[in-house]
Amino acid sequence: MTTSTPADPLVTRMRPFGTTIFAEMSALAVRTGAVNLGQGFPDTDGPPEMLAAAAEALATGANQYPPLAGIPALRHAIAEHEQRFWGLERDPDSEVVVTAGATEAIAAAILALCEPGDEVVCFEPYYDSYAASITLAGAVRRPVTLRPAETGGRYEFDEAALRAAFGPRTRLALLNTPHNPTGKVFSGEELALIADLCQEHDVFAVTDEVYEHLVFGGEHIPLATLPGMRDRTLRVSSAGKTFSCTGWKVGWATGPARLVSAVQRVKQFLTFVNASPLQPAVAVALRLPDAYFTEFNARMRANRDRLTAGLLDAGFGVFPSDGTYFVTADIRPLGGTDGIEFCRALPARSGVVAVPTQVFYDHQDAGRHLIRFAFCKRPEVIDEAVRRLKGQA
Numbered sequence: 001m002t003t004s005t006p007a008d009p010l011v012t013r014m015r016p017f018g019t020t021i022f023a024e025m026s027a028l029a030v031r032t033g034a035v036n037l038g039q040g041f042p043d044t045d046g047p048p049e050m051l052a053a054a055a056e057a058l059a060t061g062a063n064q065y066p067p068l069a070g071i072p073a074l075r076h077a078i079a080e081h082e083q084r085f086w087g088l089e090r091d092p093d094s095e096v097v098v099t100a101g102a103t104e105a106i107a108a109a110i111l112a113l114c115e116p117g118d119e120v121v122c123f124e125p126y127y128d129s130y131a132a133s134i135t136l137a138g139a140v141r142r143p144v145t146l147r148p149a150e151t152g153g154r155y156e157f158d159e160a161a162l163r164a165a166f167g168p169r170t171r172l173a174l175l176n177t178p179h180n181p182t183g184k185v186f187s188g189e190e191l192a193l194i195a196d197l198c199q200e201h202d203v204f205a206v207t208d209e210v211y212e213h214l215v216f217g218g219e220h221i222p223l224a225t226l227p228g229m230r231d232r233t234l235r236v237s238s239a240g241k242t243f244s245c246t247g248w249k250v251g252w253a254t255g256p257a258r259l260v261s262a263v264q265r266v267k268q269f270l271t272f273v274n275a276s277p278l279q280p281a282v283a284v285a286l287r288l289p290d291a292y293f294t295e296f297n298a299r300m301r302a303n304r305d306r307l308t309a310g311l312l313d314a315g316f317g318v319f320p321s322d323g324t325y326f327v328t329a330d331i332r333p334l335g336g337t338d339g340i341e342f343c344r345a346l347p348a349r350s351g352v353v354a355v356p357t358q359v360f361y362d363h364q365d366a367g368r369h370l371i372r373f374a375f376c377k378r379p380e381v382i383d384e385a386v387r388r389l390k391g392q393a
Contacts, residue, residue: 017132021359025343034347035385037307038355040180040325042376046243047285047292054281066276068268070098070252077283078252085212086222088230094257097264100274101249102210102238105263107133108270109206109234109253110172112262114139118171123157125360125367127180127208139171143362146182153319155184159193166197172204173197175223178211178323181357181372185218185322195226204259205233210251213242213293216301217322224255231256234263239282241325242296244376248278300325303375303382310386311373325376328357332369339371351388 008015022039029036045051069075075092082088090096099105106129114120116138122130124143134141142165146155166173173194177186186194198205207223224233238251253263308327311318317330336342339356347353358367375382 013135013138014132017128017135020128021355022128025353025355028344028347029353032347032351032353034351034353035381035388036353037373037375037377037382037385038343038353040241040374040376041246042244043378043381044244046245047288049288050243050245050281050285053284054278057277057280062277062280064276066098066273066279068273069093069096069264070273071276071279071283074098074250074252074279074283074286077286078254081286082235082254086225088222088224088235088254090254091257095260096252096254097260097267098274098279099251099253099263099267100271101240102208102236102251103129104249104267104270105234105236105238105251105253106130106174106206106208107136108263108266109236109259110134110137110139110174112266113204113206113259114171117169119167119169120172120174121162121165121170121203122174123176123179124362125181125357126174127176128360130174130176131362134174140169141362142167142170145361145363145366146179146184147366148319154322155179155182155319157190162193163197166201166203170201170203172206174206174208176208177223178209178215178220180211180324181326181355181360182319182328183321183324183326185215185220187218188221191221191223191226195223195229198232199228203232205229206236207233208236210236210238210241211324212237213297214300214325215297215323216304217320220323232259234259239285242293243282243285245278248275248282250275250278250282300376303377303379306379307373307375307382307386310382310389314386314389316389325374326372327375328370328372329354330369331371336369338368343371350391352385 025038075096079090079092110133114137118139119142121142144162149156234255240246319328321327331342339358343356354371357370358364361367
């Protein structure tokens, strides 16, 4: 008797997910020698105090398994950081868990909280791991589309669409603010509406706040600080963006003990633990003086302004970015109609890599003409990219 195996061994629900667009475009940058303004990683290292602390930890034996929840020094530093900047009080022993980046924290939260068939309200465009994690849990996405406003160009959502996304099967709301890829910073009024809907429908919230210190317009307000939300919100952040160490993959989730415990019980079977010698270094970074965070923000704001001006000069339509590492651009003024085709051709045509944002939508037509550029690069790199985009290479 002969048997055959399926042509694609991957489980059916995950087949729509191929190689991430970030990996594809970064590989294209390497092959073509293009300036990579696609993937959101800095081209400079983080604060020297943090790097020195990591080197010391490596040299002094901090190389074995840390505790499942993370080393005490880091958990205490995370709790202090949330109190210092956002007025949130956390018990470092029961309300903080260290994860392998924010991506693991989000995945573990969704896997821990969602049964098959549960619904997750989120905003599109969304970071691509959200869709994959929801699918892994057997849950269902209920995306609400962010669209540039006709006046001012900042991304907005329709209140009626958000209300309609909540229903009897809604289990959690997944919110990213400051928002990747749009650069939107959700306002106090918008957050109050989300908080009201979470409480009205008795659902949890998971908030991805990795860009908490990169706000250039408006104000970052953690959803957990709103009335009635502390006990139903898991707040996720990481060291990668704030301290320019994206490769370290040190993140965390904070919230009420029952939610953090649920995340930890799933996390232990994903990575178990991670980054033992890097955890004490992140603890040092979180306790840096306010001047570090102010100067970091000012540097990224200047980069945003530099890239925005250059893209406008090169003929793109550009939407305001109030936060994150990113600015989105409209390719239609340059004759483009499809972001994927445009970005795949851009390295050969101009020697620059960007990311098509349509891959972050369920309703792809809403973002077909939009692409994302990262400005977390040295000024001279941004200038070279702009020079190439203007056809002067």
